[in-house]
Structure formats: C-alpha cells, structure tokens
Amino acid sequence: MAFFNENYTKLSESYLFATIEQRVNAYKKANPDKKVISLGIGDVTRPLPQVCLNAMHAAVDEMGSAETFRGYGPYEGYAFLRDAIAEGDFRSRGIDISADEIFVSDGAKSDTGNIGDIFGPENVVAITDPVYPVYIDTNVMAGRTVKIIPCEEANGFAPLPPSFHADIVYLCSPNNPTGSVLNKRQLADWVTYAKANHAVILYDAAYERFITEDEIPHSIFEIEGAKSCAIEFRSFSKTAGFTGTRCGYAVIPKELTLTAGGETFPAHKLWLRHQSTKYNGTSYIIQRGAAAVFTPEGRKEVAELIDDYLENARIIREGLLAAGFSCSGGVNAPYIWLKCPQGLSSWELFDELLNKASVVGTPGAGFGEKGEGFFRLTSFGSRGDTVEAVQRIEQAFK
Amino acid sequence: MAFFNENYTKLSESYLFATIEQRVNAYKKANPDKKVISLGIGDVTRPLPQVCLNAMHAAVDEMGSAETFRGYGPYEGYAFLRDAIAEGDFRSRGIDISADEIFVSDGAKSDTGNIGDIFGPENVVAITDPVYPVYIDTNVMAGRTVKIIPCEEANGFAPLPPSFHADIVYLCSPNNPTGSVLNKRQLADWVTYAKANHAVILYDAAYERFITEDEIPHSIFEIEGAKSCAIEFRSFSKTAGFTGTRCGYAVIPKELTLTAGGETFPAHKLWLRHQSTKYNGTSYIIQRGAAAVFTPEGRKEVAELIDDYLENARIIREGLLAAGFSCSGGVNAPYIWLKCPQGLSSWELFDELLNKASVVGTPGAGFGEKGEGFFRLTSFGSRGDTVEAVQRIEQAFK
CATH class of the missing domain: 3.40.640.10 (Type I PLP-dependent aspartate aminotransferase-like (Major domain))
Structure with missing residues (x-):
C-alpha cells in the first residue's frame, strides 16, 4: 500500500493566494461590469528591462x-x-x-x-x-x-x-x-x-x-x-x-x-x-x-523599475495615512501593512474592499495569527491602478 | 544546534557524472592534443527546433x-x-x-x-x-x-x-x-x-x-x-x-x-x-x-531530430556488433548497452576507452551493481563524432 506523507494533512486546507483567487473570481462573475484592481498578490506588472x-x-x-x-x-x-x-x-x-x-x-x-x-x-x-x-x-x-x-x-x-x-x-x-x-x-x-x-x-x-x-x-x-x-x-x-x-x-x-x-x-x-x-x-x-x-544598462533599468514601484508605495502609504488609516512599511519595501479600521478582521476588510471598492488586497490573517487585524497592499500595480485604488479605498471608508 | 539530514551520509560519495567529468578533465589536461569524443553523459548536441x-x-x-x-x-x-x-x-x-x-x-x-x-x-x-x-x-x-x-x-x-x-x-x-x-x-x-x-x-x-x-x-x-x-x-x-x-x-x-x-x-x-x-x-x-x-512544424522538426539520433544509435549498435562486441538497446532508445569485452569491469573499460580511443562512455557500474561488466554509449553526439568514436573503439579493441 503506497502511503502518502501524512504531514500533508496538517497543512491548512488551501494556499492563501488560491483562496483569494477563488473569491475574486466569484466577485468578478457576479459583477462583470466592475473593474477590479489587485494590490493583492505580490506580482509585478512592468515589462522586463x-x-x-x-x-x-x-x-x-x-x-x-x-x-x-x-x-x-x-x-x-x-x-x-x-x-x-x-x-x-x-x-x-x-x-x-x-x-x-x-x-x-x-x-x-x-x-x-x-x-x-x-x-x-x-x-x-x-x-x-x-x-x-x-x-x-x-x-x-x-x-x-x-x-x-x-x-x-x-x-x-x-x-x-x-x-x-x-x-x-x-x-x-x-x-x-x-x-x-x-x-x-x-x-x-x-x-x-x-x-x-x-x-x-x-x-x-x-x-x-x-x-x-x-x-x-x-x-x-x-x-x-x-x-x-x-x-x-x-x-x-x-x-x-x-x-x-x-x-x-x-x-x-x-x-x-x-x-x-x-x-x-x-x-x-x-x-x-x-x-x-x-x-x-x-x-x-x-x-x-x-x-x-x-x-551598467541593466542596473540603470532596474533602478528605474524599483523607483517606480517605490513611488507607488509612497502614494499608497501617504494616501492612506492622510485618509486617517494607520499603516507601516512601504519605505524600504514594496509592501504596505495596513491596520484594519473600525475593528474589522482581515478577511472582513478583504470582503469590504472587494465589495465596496473592487480592490483586492491580502488579508494579514493569511500570513499567520498575528497578522489578524492587518492587511497587505502591494506597490506592484500600474501607477494608474495604484492611484485609483487609493482613491477608491478613501471613498469606501469616508 | 542545526542538524543536517543524516540520510545524506548514506549517499554514495559523488554523483556519477561528476566523477566522469573529473576523470575526463584530468585526461584532457594530461593530453591537450587529443580530441576527446563523449558518448557518455546523456546530453544532446543538436540545436533546438x-x-x-x-x-x-x-x-x-x-x-x-x-x-x-x-x-x-x-x-x-x-x-x-x-x-x-x-x-x-x-x-x-x-x-x-x-x-x-x-x-x-x-x-x-x-x-x-x-x-x-x-x-x-x-x-x-x-x-x-x-x-x-x-x-x-x-x-x-x-x-x-x-x-x-x-x-x-x-x-x-x-x-x-x-x-x-x-x-x-x-x-x-x-x-x-x-x-x-x-x-x-x-x-x-x-x-x-x-x-x-x-x-x-x-x-x-x-x-x-x-x-x-x-x-x-x-x-x-x-x-x-x-x-x-x-x-x-x-x-x-x-x-x-x-x-x-x-x-x-x-x-x-x-x-x-x-x-x-x-x-x-x-x-x-x-x-x-x-x-x-x-x-x-x-x-x-x-x-x-x-x-x-x-x-505541425514542431512535430516535423522533432521527428527529424529523433531520426538523426536513432541513426547514430544504429551506427553504434551495428558497428559494435560487426566488430564482435555484444550489445543491446539502441532500437527504441538512444542508449546502447555494451557488454564489456575481455572480462573488463565497467570502470576498467571506461579507462581503456578514454586512454586508448579518447572516447568517453558511462560505466554500467555507475548505474548499480548489476550494471557491472556493462557500459552505456549514447547516440546524442554529432554524426561525425559518432562515426569516428565507433571506428576508434574498433581500432582500440582489434
């Protein structure tokens, strides 16, 4: 009898990003007219150098x-x-x-x-x-x-x-x-x-x-x-x-x-x-x-790419702070760590942002128990999407 | 104390192809004028389709x-x-x-x-x-x-x-x-x-x-x-x-x-x-x-590539059989499995072929105990190298 590695049963049911993908796909299916902006999964969007x-x-x-x-x-x-x-x-x-x-x-x-x-x-x-x-x-x-x-x-x-x-x-x-x-x-x-x-x-x-x-x-x-x-x-x-x-x-x-x-x-x-x-x-x-x-040319192109993402990070961080949110990160890193407002849980904020702003982020709780009450936004979107996402979040939580 | 995976100590010392590479490099260093032909490692030589x-x-x-x-x-x-x-x-x-x-x-x-x-x-x-x-x-x-x-x-x-x-x-x-x-x-x-x-x-x-x-x-x-x-x-x-x-x-x-x-x-x-x-x-x-x-074009190019290697396999197999060697394989596969002549061990034949013919093959013993007394030749060389290698092997064992 071929036995599988029993430790696999101790893993949590689904990989975080797969779960997010499922929820987003369900939302898109139910709201085909809405433009969803993802600042969720840490994937880049700019072309290669x-x-x-x-x-x-x-x-x-x-x-x-x-x-x-x-x-x-x-x-x-x-x-x-x-x-x-x-x-x-x-x-x-x-x-x-x-x-x-x-x-x-x-x-x-x-x-x-x-x-x-x-x-x-x-x-x-x-x-x-x-x-x-x-x-x-x-x-x-x-x-x-x-x-x-x-x-x-x-x-x-x-x-x-x-x-x-x-x-x-x-x-x-x-x-x-x-x-x-x-x-x-x-x-x-x-x-x-x-x-x-x-x-x-x-x-x-x-x-x-x-x-x-x-x-x-x-x-x-x-x-x-x-x-x-x-x-x-x-x-x-x-x-x-x-x-x-x-x-x-x-x-x-x-x-x-x-x-x-x-x-x-x-x-x-x-x-x-x-x-x-x-x-x-x-x-x-x-x-x-x-x-x-x-x-030398590669260094230059990479520096431009990184600067571009870091500018997105600044826009998210400063936009959220100005709107009264509490957040950290986004200075030496592409990630902004947002404290969920109004006592929301991570997944509650995920659903709120998806439903009210059509913005996708990553629930902090998906990264562990101590991430509960927090939310990750990434700076890897396009400039236009990033600016629009921040505006939508501000609107949704006015 | 960080412990390593103790099972690693149960592995044989060196990966087969690494050992071959070492011996071939030593031979090349000692014989810089000799053209070594490798029918050893199962690597291809023809360009991509x-x-x-x-x-x-x-x-x-x-x-x-x-x-x-x-x-x-x-x-x-x-x-x-x-x-x-x-x-x-x-x-x-x-x-x-x-x-x-x-x-x-x-x-x-x-x-x-x-x-x-x-x-x-x-x-x-x-x-x-x-x-x-x-x-x-x-x-x-x-x-x-x-x-x-x-x-x-x-x-x-x-x-x-x-x-x-x-x-x-x-x-x-x-x-x-x-x-x-x-x-x-x-x-x-x-x-x-x-x-x-x-x-x-x-x-x-x-x-x-x-x-x-x-x-x-x-x-x-x-x-x-x-x-x-x-x-x-x-x-x-x-x-x-x-x-x-x-x-x-x-x-x-x-x-x-x-x-x-x-x-x-x-x-x-x-x-x-x-x-x-x-x-x-x-x-x-x-x-x-x-x-x-x-x-369709890919299938055609791949078929030509495979036919080319299979023709090499035929040349090796038939050449060795005609020269009195005993071998199998090379019909539905790119590998020819040669029985070591004159009671040689796999590694003895490896050294003989390297030293007498400047041809590299893979000792059967490297694939397990039951491979002892056998030797693997591959059809992945160029046509010219393949033909020359077979001639050199014939010469060396005349």
Whole structure:
C-alpha cells in the first residue's frame, strides 16, 4: 500500500493566494461590469528591462546553432552569472562572498521551500508571525516542530530573538508581508542568538533592492560572524520583474557547517548534493537574462523599475495615512501593512474592499495569527491602478 | 544546534557524472592534443527546433510590453501547454488523459526527484538495477527502504515484477541506461502487480519519442487500469533538445488515490499542494517553446531530430556488433548497452576507452551493481563524432 506523507494533512486546507483567487473570481462573475484592481498578490506588472530581453533573444539564437548550443549546464548555475552576482551584489558592496558560494535556482520560493531537505526532522524551527506561508508549510510537510516569533505593532513588526531555543530561524528583511526591515543592530542580535544556539539563520532577502535607507543592511553577510551561521536567498522576481521568467539564488558560505550523528559537513556540500540530485540547473536562456541585470544598462533599468514601484508605495502609504488609516512599511519595501479600521478582521476588510471598492488586497490573517487585524497592499500595480485604488479605498471608508 | 539530514551520509560519495567529468578533465589536461569524443553523459548536441526558437523569441517580446507581460503563472503550467500535451501526447493516440491531469515542470529530473515528497517514509520502494541514480538517491535522502529488482542479460534487461512486496515501483521505458523497453504484456504484468500490492508505479517515459516499434506502448496509460496506480513522467529534454532549456511534465490521473492514517487523498491534489508550495511554475518563455513542439512544424522538426539520433544509435549498435562486441538497446532508445569485452569491469573499460580511443562512455557500474561488466554509449553526439568514436573503439579493441 503506497502511503502518502501524512504531514500533508496538517497543512491548512488551501494556499492563501488560491483562496483569494477563488473569491475574486466569484466577485468578478457576479459583477462583470466592475473593474477590479489587485494590490493583492505580490506580482509585478512592468515589462522586463530591455537589456534582459536582448540577452534572452541572443541566448535563444545561441540555442539555434550547433556551435553555440547549450545542453545541461552546471547544477550550481553558469559561472558568468555566479561571477556577476558575487561582484554585483556583494563584493562591490564590500561583502566577502565568492562566486562558488552562490547557487543559481529558478527562484527564491523553490530555494526557501527546498532548503529544508538538507536539514533533519529533529530541528526546532523558529518562524515569525505574520510570515510568507512557504516557510511554515514546507516545515510542516517535513514534520518539523515550528515555534512562532510574534511580530507585532509593539516591536515595530521587527522580530527579536526569542527566549526559547531554536535550531533554524527564518528571517525575511525587507519583510513580506509587513514591509518592515531589520537594522544592523537587530540583525547582529540575531547572529549572536544563532551562535549561542548553534542555529542557522535562513535569511530571505528577496526584496533587498527596495532598501532606500543607508543604515539598513542589504545582506546578512554585512554582519560580523554571519558567514558561519546563515544562508541568504535572493531573487530576480521583484528586482527585475522575473516573477514569470524565474530566477533566483542562494548564498551558502563555505564556512557554514552542519552536524549530525557525530559527523560535520559543509552546508554548501549538502546543498550541492541536493541540487545535483533533484535539479538540473536553471534554463540557460533565463540565466543570460538574469546576468544582464548586472550590466551598467541593466542596473540603470532596474533602478528605474524599483523607483517606480517605490513611488507607488509612497502614494499608497501617504494616501492612506492622510485618509486617517494607520499603516507601516512601504519605505524600504514594496509592501504596505495596513491596520484594519473600525475593528474589522482581515478577511472582513478583504470582503469590504472587494465589495465596496473592487480592490483586492491580502488579508494579514493569511500570513499567520498575528497578522489578524492587518492587511497587505502591494506597490506592484500600474501607477494608474495604484492611484485609483487609493482613491477608491478613501471613498469606501469616508 | 542545526542538524543536517543524516540520510545524506548514506549517499554514495559523488554523483556519477561528476566523477566522469573529473576523470575526463584530468585526461584532457594530461593530453591537450587529443580530441576527446563523449558518448557518455546523456546530453544532446543538436540545436533546438526552429519552431521552438521562434516561439521563445515571441515570448521574450511579450515580456517587453506591459500589455502582454506575464508574471506568476499557474503552478501546474499554462493551459496552452497542458492542452497541447493532453491532445498531442495522449488523446491523439487514443489515451484518455485530460489537461488538468498534467503538471508542467522544469524537467523530469526535478519531477522524479521531488515526487517522493508526497509519499511517507514508511513506503518500501522497488527500484531496478541498473538504474538512473536519481531514483535511488532521492529515496535514500528521504530515509525510505529501497529494494532492488535486478535487470540482467537473462531477462533481456526488462524488469519483471518481484516476488517481494513494494509500495512504490520506479520503472523507466525506454530504459536509461540499458536501452531496453517494456512491451504491453510486461507492462500489464506490472499494473497487475501494482493493483495486487496497492502500490504506485512511477513511470519514467522521458525517452518515449525514441520508440520505433509499433507494439511498444508509449505511455503506461495505454494499459487497462493504470490510471488508478501510476504516475508518468515526460520530458522535452531528449525529445526536442531541451536539456539546457528545461521543461518536462508529470501526469497524475485524478483517480489515483493515496492513503495514510485512515485518510485517502487524490495524489493529484497532494502534488498540486507540493508544487504550489515549493515551486512557482516553469518560465513562461520556456513553456511557449515547449508548446511549439506540438505544432505541425514542431512535430516535423522533432521527428527529424529523433531520426538523426536513432541513426547514430544504429551506427553504434551495428558497428559494435560487426566488430564482435555484444550489445543491446539502441532500437527504441538512444542508449546502447555494451557488454564489456575481455572480462573488463565497467570502470576498467571506461579507462581503456578514454586512454586508448579518447572516447568517453558511462560505466554500467555507475548505474548499480548489476550494471557491472556493462557500459552505456549514447547516440546524442554529432554524426561525425559518432562515426569516428565507433571506428576508434574498433581500432582500440582489434
């Protein structure tokens, strides 16, 4: 008898965004005349930078000739991309990360979802609440004990190291969903915690490019000692609009080691073994597109893209504040974390906004218990939609 | 203390192809003047069909305009591709598979590697020997008990259902590495075995397009009753040269259910949950390229590609047989399974061929104990290289 993985029954019934999609589709069916604006799912809307398109066209052409055709690539990603990442995202910022500590993937969701595979089931995992559901769900699937670190208004939605012991900690800064960031001191406290507990920090920096304030670290490896206790995840999804193009990467420093049954292994080696066994590398065409992000023209185009979204974030944040709402985020992050007005629950606000304003957002409760009473809006819409959505929300709650 | 997954220590030290690469690199370094021909790793060499290139160019262009830009796609793959697959690979052959039973991925390696995630650790897994190492390694990583089904000369390298009980069975036809195929009767025996044992067959049909003989089934779903006991994996890698482009798919019939702790779930639903949690869909650009395979022009170009490789297979097989070697495969498959001459072991023949003929093949022992004394050659080289390699092998063993 083939048995399924029983841990799957412990997952909540439906993935957050699937539930939202169902409700929105039902609303659209009932209101075919209404124009629905989504500031809900964190998907981008602007086209890819031209430099990425050019690079992918060239790569497609290479695939059309036997002389330049590319078959299986390196499991860790092509050197041209790993070199560009190491230099562009780390060394040029004074962070000592080398190309062979970088593992290219098809996105940060795959990486943060699959990284658990190299860890044993006995680890105690600390996860913030509210949180990107993937961290919790993948650990539930693996049967690991998950402990919650509350991120509340009182601590500015910035998680502090807990008093309990954990072996693995997930952190996300700039944060999805709250738009909060961890500053250097806070991140240093986490590194201290990790060292004291011999824990590993899984640091999701998918929104790094949105950081605008000088004192906010772009990488956990800016913190002394982090290289022996942290893995960092990055993505081209929000940076360069790759949500449907798919590319990301993990940074696993060579000095990070893990232990089990009296043996010690570099995490680096374990992940290479994972990737070479369960993955066959990211499409050559896509890796060429991602590498173009690091050219001078690519940097310029990405900066324009990010500035554009950050301007949306400013419009949402300032519009809502001016209308008397309470909200945070949206400064170093594409997400605005709105406090539900009039004592509404997250899903009540979701339905109110959908029915009164035809605006879709993401209920905070979908990110965890501590997200209840909050609501996530994203800056990834078009300028026109963003301005209109804010006006509609103001009207609906006048 | 963060503990690693102890099962990783039970894996053999190095992935087969990595070891080969190391030896070949050492040889090349010591013999910079020798032209090494690789008929080793199963990678293709011919360019992608023009129709795929055109489709990907068009998709890249779509990514460059806000009106046609694509962000996150469906976790299961786009309808245009799932529809094309259901019609092109199944319904047009009289096999009742619908588009919503198809899950698009970035390749059959990811799928066959990750599918284990939906199964519990208590399952007993039956795997043929010799075998594609991914099946074994991923089950070792998950801590499952693996039992071996020998595929030997005596049974024509076609595995028969074992006398022992198994909950999960991996089958691959056309077979990697032996080039053997399972006929309808043999496959029907496996379906009978699966039903009797309430087992699931994980059927890897990545080489399906190489089948030339009418009586060989292209899909396990040609067998009565298979839809309630089998999952099938397909790939565009060898079919259309997508080894570096990355696309494949899994077929999970809706009537296949799995049980645990008194509950029953459709495998289909479990896999959707896996994919929506740990994957974010295959690149839109790549899915467009894959869909082009099913156009009339795509079919024609793919047929030419496959015929070309099959002609290589014929040249290798007939050349070796004429030179007095014993070999099988290469008729419905791109792989030729060579019996090592003069009592050589697989790795001895590897070194002999590398040193005497500068030809790289894959030692059968790398695919399991029962592969010892055999050697895999692939038909994916260029015509010139293939002809020259066969001549060199003949010369070396005169």
